[in-house]
Amino acid sequence: xxxTTYWAPLLHIYQPPTQDLNVLRKIDxxxxxPLFSLLEEHDNAKFCLxxxxxxxxxLYEFGLSDTMDLLKNLASESKIEIVGxxxxxxxxxxxxxxxxxHQIQMNEELNRxxxxxxxxxxxxxxxxAISGRVAKQIRQLGYKWVIMSGIACPIDWPYDKIYTSPxxxxxxxxxxxxxxxxxxxxxxxxxxxxxxxxxxxxxxxSNPTYAITALDGETFGHHIPxxxxxxxxxxxxxxxxxxxxxxxxxxxxxxxFPTAKKKIIPRESSWSTNYDDLKxxxxxxxxxxxDNSVHKYYWKLMKSLNNLMNLSDNIDLTIxxxxxxxxxxxxxxxxxxxxxxxxxxxxPLNRTWSPNLxxxxxxxxMRAALNAQMALVHSxxxxxxxxxxxxxxxxxxxxxxxxxxxxxxxxxxxxxxxxK
Numbered sequence: 001x002x003x004t005t006y007w008a009p010l011l012h013i014y015q016p017p018t019q020d021l022n023v024l025r026k027i028d029x030x031x032x033x034p035l036f037s038l039l040e041e042h043d044n045a046k047f048c049l050x051x052x053x054x055x056x057x058x059l060y061e062f063g064l065s066d067t068m069d070l071l072k073n074l075a076s077e078s079k080i081e082i083v084g085x086x087x088x089x090x091x092x093x094x095x096x097x098x099x100x101x102h103q104i105q106m107n108e109e110l111n112r113x114x115x116x117x118x119x120x121x122x123x124x125x126x127x128x129a130i131s132g133r134v135a136k137q138i139r140q141l142g143y144k145w146v147i148m149s150g151i152a153c154p155i156d157w158p159y160d161k162i163y164t165s166p167x168x169x170x171x172x173x174x175x176x177x178x179x180x181x182x183x184x185x186x187x188x189x190x191x192x193x194x195x196x197x198x199x200x201x202x203x204x205x206s207n208p209t210y211a212i213t214a215l216d217g218e219t220f221g222h223h224i225p226x227x228x229x230x231x232x233x234x235x236x237x238x239x240x241x242x243x244x245x246x247x248x249x250x251x252x253x254x255x256x257f258p259t260a261k262k263k264i265i266p267r268e269s270s271w272s273t274n275y276d277d278l279k280x281x282x283x284x285x286x287x288x289x290x291d292n293s294v295h296k297y298y299w300k301l302m303k304s305l306n307n308l309m310n311l312s313d314n315i316d317l318t319i320x321x322x323x324x325x326x327x328x329x330x331x332x333x334x335x336x337x338x339x340x341x342x343x344x345x346x347x348p349l350n351r352t353w354s355p356n357l358x359x360x361x362x363x364x365x366m367r368a369a370l371n372a373q374m375a376l377v378h379s380x381x382x383x384x385x386x387x388x389x390x391x392x393x394x395x396x397x398x399x400x401x402x403x404x405x406x407x408x409x410x411x412x413x414x415x416x417x418x419x420k
Contacts, residue, residue: 009047010047011050012124012217015058016089018339024059031217050083052088081251083122093284123145146170153267161260193235193238269284286347288343293402294403334372342360366392
């Protein structure tokens, strides 16, 4: 009888391309350096790590390369396994298929440069936002497995076998309850170890089982001060004394667990999706909600920008150096501008509302639009792009007005509440 529980933890770290230098330095000091230093101290550490390529570039740009040295050491010691992702953290089901591939391949280039013999194994979709189309594409690009939110699981909870998609992608679902207990400091290290040791264990179960947790790395030290020591460090110490719990990379779970014959397709969802959202057919509520007017104008703008970029992608760049210069500038801004944060900050009902952080992203998109159209102008094809460019300008204006209107409503509501 083997009653071992295999715990497969994943951490995700990311900062937006627009991040303020002082904020990044603060997070690096409070979280990244202490967290990675702690993992170095523990021989039993085995964590999958998602680090978006944009963060790697920011660390170098802002003189924090010593943090990257820590990461490289952990990777060389097999204490972390770097997974694939999309470089600038877009919501993959909401962007064109061509851009999904481009974002993933840009991230792979960085992983290979930074981590030497890096290979495609696991994949972390930003915000765990998944769809059947994206899962299929991840497999086609050569990945072995993908991690998703538990809510994406369309069957009874898997804990002693591994399910795959129709094209053979291994589908792993994080334990949302357990992960959120950690994220919101609702469980002690001792109780966590006790819970995973006993979960799924009853008289009928005589096989090993597994549990997967996934959460933001910034939880440890930045969101919750010293949490890397008081929680993660403590867990690693406690598990070191246990013979019934083993820490394992998600990639190695298939060594210990069989693959189910049944093929499944994950539900469209993210790690911020709940069952009410699924019933309402709103799989990505914080980034594309039908009742959110900012989201509505943002995605209309994006649709026209995608079309404009498609036109500029097909220009002959050898016509003129200015054509190439404008096109490369458009690509630079577009690649960064499709990050997830502007729409995330557009949720006043969730108290995530920041007109400036929304507009930081929109401004990047407008620069992409301007340069894409300039590339078309200099290649003699301005008439092709003008309908899209005009549409982008139109929705940009509506979006700005909406930022003003919603802020006025929020201020009025706050003042009314103060006067009650």
